Amino acid sequence: MYDAIVIGARCAGAPTAMLLARAGHRVLMVDRASFPSDKPMSTHLLHPPAILRLREWGLLDSVVATGCPPIRDYGFVEGPLDFMAPLPPIEDVGVAYAPRRHILDHILVEAAVAAGVTLREGVSVRELLRDGNVVTGIRAQDRNGVSFTEHARVVIGADGTNSLVARITRAPQYRARPPLTRGLWTYWSDLPTPNLPSFRANGRYVFAWPTNDDLTLVGIAWRANEYPDDEPEQAYFTALHDTAPAFAERVREAGRAQAWMRGSIPNFFRRPFGPGWALVGDSSYSKDPCTAQGITDAFRDAESLVGALHQGLAGERPMAAALADHERRRNAHAIPYYEYTCDFATLDTYPPEVLELLALATQSGPTASNLVGLFGQTVSPADFFSGTGMRSLLDSLPEPDRLGWRLRLARWLLLDLGRYSQSSSRLAERLIARKLGEMGQFLVPA
Ligand SMILES: Cc1cc2nc3c(=O)[nH]c(=O)nc-3n(C[C@H](O)[C@H](O)[C@H](O)COP(=O)(O)OP(=O)(O)OC[C@H]3O[C@@H](n4cnc5c(N)ncnc54)[C@H](O)[C@@H]3O)c2cc1C
Structure with missing residues (x-):
């Protein structure tokens, strides 16, 4: 009897197993692959929060030693927008790497084994065992076709987007969108x-x-x-x-x-837990690869899930309450990035005015860094697009441009409101435009 069985041994599964073992739990990790093994469907960019976690877990030196070069600046070119900027750091880490998956995943698997995890490779899980509605273990087949069962207090699906655990437990999906x-x-x-x-x-x-x-x-x-x-x-x-x-x-x-x-990959959140089971990584939260968030998210998710599982396994809190907190934590962080990613993935060109504003704003170093930080998960879209974020963006503009852009921003806000109540926003625009005299032209829709 294990404390936990983890199905899937890559970016989500291996850190989950490793952190559980380091917290003193007995863990079995199985994967149908044998390591080192490539995960071809990945472009493997790791943003600074992932690098910070690798360092905290004591694995960054191994990744760097593979000769994978550091990436310190991101940038974008779209119309008049054309800039590179240093990644804003998380703590003191302002660097990204893109290690190949056969290398990264192997480092993660070896770290899990070194932490005391029992690894079984070439093993396909076919079914979940249950006692009533509580998941109690797995039925699996090894590479010789031999079936076996194993039991645990919790079974964790780190088994990717098409998760068997999610399918069998019918984990509810939300905010789902097809591949973009x-x-x-x-x-x-x-x-x-x-x-x-x-x-x-x-x-x-x-x-x-x-x-x-x-x-x-x-x-x-x-x-x-x-x-x-x-x-x-x-x-x-x-x-x-x-x-x-x-x-x-x-x-x-x-x-x-x-x-x-x-x-390509679909977009969704899944409820990440139920009686005797949990989900982590892509099985629990999947999003378009265009912003390269998946591995960074899998690391964060593993850490947060293990915190909750440990509380439950150690009897510090009821498991369901700890896991419900984990889901809330995950969503509070992830939903703004998810919406940003889904928006980015439309590949619609930003309106010319927006590009013009961003092009001006990127002349200021800190604003340019904030923009790349959105992509690199060190600046939350919730902060960037907040009132304070917009004010500091406007403050970063060259002095003569500020007032005009403030008025245009007011106009966008009004037009956006207009989506919900067109007549009242048009009336408001006309009233404000009249008071502003010549400058009111910024508020009059083209
Ligand atoms: C085109 C593309 C490009 C991407 N580019 C990036 C990028 O640049 N940066 C980034 O951070 N993310 C990227 N991603 C996302 C990233 O690849 C995933 O987020 C990440 O692989 C999720 O890790 P995971 O451990 O949750 O799942 P996976 O990596 O899918 O691993 C799941 C594991 O579970 C095993 N498994 C599944 N079912 C069973 C079973 N029944 N029995 C036994 N084993 C099983 C599989 O063999 C596999 O090893 C990209 C994704 C795509 C599709």
């Missing part, structure tokens, strides 16, 4: 890009970052329903030329080091 983008990417040699911006134009999104073995990952995302039928090389270079022509020339001269990869 679909990506195509590969790896290039002789393409040094320590710091390269992402490009958005014409409903395409181009991203690039360095990884292990002196290779650079370069990918393109389309809206899921616009993914081209052409063969990959043609689709890739056509979109690359449309979106980032100068960079496309550099990629053409580089050497393709690997096969073409494609992928």
Whole structure:
């Protein structure tokens, strides 16, 4: 009898198992894969909060030692917006890395085993065992086709988006949306890009970052329903030329080091617990890969879930209450990033006025850093888009532009209100515009 069985041994499962074992619990971790094993459907960028956790867990040095280069600046190019900025730090960590998954996942699995976790590889879980409605264990099959059962006080599904645990327990889903983008990417040699911006134009999104073995990952995302039928090389270079022509020339001269990869993922939250079971990582919260949040989220989720499970297993609190707090904590953090990601994933061009404002604002170092921090999970969208966030964005503008932009912002707010009550907002606009005289032109809709 184990305290916990973890199904899935990658970014969510291995840290969950490791942290439970470090807290003194008896843990079995199973995966149908054998490690080292690649997870091809991933572009493997880790934002600063993930790097902070690797450091806290004592694993960062192992990742750095694999030769994966640090990434200190992110940036964006879209219309007049064209900037790079240093990542704002979380604590003192303002760096990202993009280690290949066969490397990262292996480091995580080895750390779990070193913490005392029993690992069984090549094992497929087929069923959950139950006593009434309480999950009590697993029925699984090993690589020789031999079936076996194991029991535990809690069974944790770290088994990805199509989670068996979620399906069997019918974990309720919420805020669900279908896949929004679909990506195509590969790896290039002789393409040094320590710091390269992402490009958005014409409903395409181009991203690039360095990884292990002196290779650079370069990918393109389309809206899921616009993914081209052409063969990959043609689709890739056509979109690359449309979106980032100068960079496309550099990629053409580089050497393709690997096969073409494609992928997309649905968007949802799931209730992450029930009697005798819990979910962690993609099985519990999945989102479009365009903002590369998945692994960073899986690490945070593992840490928060283990905090709650430990309280329950150690008898410090009723398990259900501890896990309900975990779900609230997860959602308070994740929902603003989820909405930001779903918005980013529409790949709709921002209105010209918004791009103009952002282009002006990025002339100020701190605002530019805040913008890349949104992507890098060190600045919450809830803070960035708050009244205080907008005020500090306006304050960062060059002095002569401030008043005009304040008025335009007021107009946007009114127009946005207009979505809900058009006539009253138009009336309000007209009244304010009249009082403002000439400056009121900013408030009159085009
Ligand atoms: C195209 C694409 C690009 C992405 N790019 C990034 C990125 O740049 N940065 C980022 O942070 N995230 C990215 N992600 C998301 C990231 O890959 C996931 O968030 C992350 O892999 C989630 O980890 P996980 O451990 O929850 O699940 P997974 O990595 O899916 O691992 C689940 C494990 O469970 C095992 N398993 C499943 N069912 C069973 C079973 N019945 N029995 C035994 N074993 C089982 C599987 O073998 C697997 O090893 C991307 C995703 C996609 C689709």
